[in-house]
Amino acid sequence: MAIIVHGGAGSIQEARIPAARLGAEQAAKAGWNILVNGGTAVDAAVAAAVALEDNAQFNAGYGAVLTEDGKAELDAGLMDGETLNVGAVAGVRRVKNPILAAKAMLAVPQTLIIGSGAEDFAQQRGLTMCEPEAMIEPCVYRRWQELKQKNSEPTRITDPDEKHGTIGAVAVDASNHIASAASTGGVMMKVPGRVGDTPLAGAGFYAEDGSGAAACTGQGEYFIRLVIARRAVEFMSHGYTAQEAADACVKLLTERLGGDGGLITVDAAGTVGFARNTQSMIYAYCLTSQTDPVSGW
Amino acid sequence: MAIIVHGGAGSIQEARIPAARLGAEQAAKAGWNILVNGGTAVDAAVAAAVALEDNAQFNAGYGAVLTEDGKAELDAGLMDGETLNVGAVAGVRRVKNPILAAKAMLAVPQTLIIGSGAEDFAQQRGLTMCEPEAMIEPCVYRRWQELKQKNSEPTRITDPDEKHGTIGAVAVDASNHIASAASTGGVMMKVPGRVGDTPLAGAGFYAEDGSGAAACTGQGEYFIRLVIARRAVEFMSHGYTAQEAADACVKLLTERLGGDGGLITVDAAGTVGFARNTQSMIYAYCLTSQTDPVSGW
Numbered sequence: 001m002a003i004i005v006h007g008g009a010g011s012i013q014e015a016r017i018p019a020a021r022l023g024a025e026q027a028a029k030a031g032w033n034i035l036v037n038g039g040t041a042v043d044a045a046v047a048a049a050v051a052l053e054d055n056a057q058f059n060a061g062y063g064a065v066l067t068e069d070g071k072a073e074l075d076a077g078l079m080d081g082e083t084l085n086v087g088a089v090a091g092v093r094r095v096k097n098p099i100l101a102a103k104a105m106l107a108v109p110q111t112l113i114i115g116s117g118a119e120d121f122a123q124q125r126g127l128t129m130c131e132p133e134a135m136i137e138p139c140v141y142r143r144w145q146e147l148k149q150k151n152s153e154p155t156r157i158t159d160p161d162e163k164h165g166t167i168g169a170v171a172v173d174a175s176n177h178i179a180s181a182a183s184t185g186g187v188m189m190k191v192p193g194r195v196g197d198t199p200l201a202g203a204g205f206y207a208e209d210g211s212g213a214a215a216c217t218g219q220g221e222y223f224i225r226l227v228i229a230r231r232a233v234e235f236m237s238h239g240y241t242a243q244e245a246a247d248a249c250v251k252l253l254t255e256r257l258g259g260d261g262g263l264i265t266v267d268a269a270g271t272v273g274f275a276r277n278t279q280s281m282i283y284a285y286c287l288t289s290q291t292d293p294v295s296g297w
Numbered sequence: 298m299a300i301i302v303h304g305g306a307g308s309i310q311e312a313r314i315p316a317a318r319l320g321a322e323q324a325a326k327a328g329w330n331i332l333v334n335g336g337t338a339v340d341a342a343v344a345a346a347v348a349l350e351d352n353a354q355f356n357a358g359y360g361a362v363l364t365e366d367g368k369a370e371l372d373a374g375l376m377d378g379e380t381l382n383v384g385a386v387a388g389v390r391r392v393k394n395p396i397l398a399a400k401a402m403l404a405v406p407q408t409l410i411i412g413s414g415a416e417d418f419a420q421q422r423g424l425t426m427c428e429p430e431a432m433i434e435p436c437v438y439r440r441w442q443e444l445k446q447k448n449s450e451p452t453r454i455t456d457p458d459e460k461h462g463t464i465g466a467v468a469v470d471a472s473n474h475i476a477s478a479a480s481t482g483g484v485m486m487k488v489p490g491r492v493g494d495t496p497l498a499g500a501g502f503y504a505e506d507g508s509g510a511a512a513c514t515g516q517g518e519y520f521i522r523l524v525i526a527r528r529a530v531e532f533m534s535h536g537y538t539a540q541e542a543a544d545a546c547v548k549l550l551t552e553r554l555g556g557d558g559g560l561i562t563v564d565a566a567g568t569v570g571f572a573r574n575t576q577s578m579i580y581a582y583c584l585t586s587q588t589d590p591v592s593g594w
Contacts, residue, residue: 084522090492109518110488112491113492120489194409195409202499224499225498
């Protein structure tokens with residue numbers, strides 16, 4: 001059994017590190033508690049992702065960054081490595097926990113629903129809905145106002161002044177089933193409708209029993225173009241450990257396209273990996289041999 | 298140099314075959330004419346895709362199928378194998394040629410824009426816009442009315458009575474650059490906001506110079522879960538011919554998930570491939586050694 005979570009690649013202000021590490025540790029522990037009680041990798045990854053979405057430290061769920069027209073448009077994706085089932089939503093504004101909408105999608109034939117169609121789906125499934133404004137955290141809104149006055153372009157994840165924090169969680173359970181979850185608000189000042197890698201299976205997340213799982217964070221466009229999460233799982237299917245696969249993907253990202261970001265991985269043997277080419281990536285993990293969360297950035 | 302196009306996997310009524318083959322041949326020829334005049338693989342794939350979108354025989358652009366609420370919601374994706382640039386749009390209702398919006402996306406940092414954001418983008422780039430009703434073909438609308446009265450579920454691509462015809466084109470040019478294009482209206486009676494594999498790089502389309510390109514058609518959810526287009530290119534990167542890669546992907550699709558569909562491929566050596574596990578898949582291709590289009594179903 002193993003779970004690793006991340007709270008986004010980028011440049012983190014030093015003052016924010018302790019709270020972000022604590023949030024990541026709590027999320028990893030929430031997932032771990034499910035695993036040790038016989039729960040599934042899917043449930044563990046989702047529990048960790050919900051904890052990270054609900055934490056305003058991170059750019060997912062409440063506290064996410066805003067589009068150039070001041071809306072929080074959220075994306076999330078989830079994959080069950082046993083069945084290869086995928087659930088994902090993109091561009092939702094009224095769903096309190098987008099990862100729970102992704103989870104509900106596992107039960108229907110569709111894999112990806114976008115926009116108001118996804119919101120209607122979430123509502124029909126009884127998920128907690130909210131007004132779009134309720135997803136907006138005051139500090140994020142003030143930052144958006146500042147940028148708006150300057151007519152700012154979409155920010156890059158390497159800007160040290162910006163909020164980062166796409167979140168992700170990958171887990172392997174006692175039955176050796178594997179899952180991957182990812183959730184984000186995207187990039188600050190993004191064009192309305194812009195979707196990054198987070199809700200796209202293969203790009204932002206992927207999981208396959210017997211090989212492993214990955215969840216990505218960074219400038220999403222590069223992860224889409226290289227289908228990074230799928231490549232990480234591909235590397236593990238060829239015998240790479242989780243750490244070797246994560247390193248190989250960051251190398252590819254850097255050398256092939258000069259993209260910025262990172263990823264977390266778990267392999268079928270229950271080891272975890274994490275790698276980034278940015279200044280920081282908040283992470284935390286629990287393993288059978290290390291049940292108290294280990295975290296870093 | 299080579300180009301191959303498809304007009305969708307499914308079950309085609311015999312009476313429709315001649316017109317569909319002719320449409321595919323014309324599209325392949327439109328792309329081929331660009332290649333022989335020194336044009337790029339991207340331009341050739343786009344020209345072929347535009348011809349297929351504009352042809353009401355196919356389920357893309359004008360004549361696409363409708364959502365359960367009677368709207369044509371269109372998706373398209375394009376990839377340049379030289380730069381690994383991706384452009385894609387999903388859920389657009391007012392863009393006459395979604396593949397041209399995908400092409401315009403190649404010039405901006407974003408890779409995927411959805412819904413009204415994508416429509417605004419297309420309009421800003423000067424593309425031909427239309428009223429949503431203008432994309433709806435009368436026969437498709439009558440069929441939608443029939444299904445609506447029956448409270449029909451989303452149709453499956455194996456239904457012989459339904460319109461199929463996601464379209465795709467892959468090409469390799471005289472400079473050995475490779476491209477892939479895909480466009481669709483999805484499945485009839487789809488849930489509003491449902492997105493299949495067509496606008497998702499790695500799932501519905503992928504291209505990488507030195508290896509090859511693929512464009513997929515079928516029950517999109519299976520193609521997302523297996524990241525089929527990326528797998529096809531992966532097979533070609535390991536030395537499979539275009540045909541071997543297409544066959545391997547259909548085998549995977551069938552054996553792993555029991556999914557329905559097919560794909561077209563081109564490899565770096567300029568050979569083409571096509572495979573399906575459905576009753577039919579309209580295709581046409583031109584090669585250096587075969588400049589008049591060859592077609593089949």
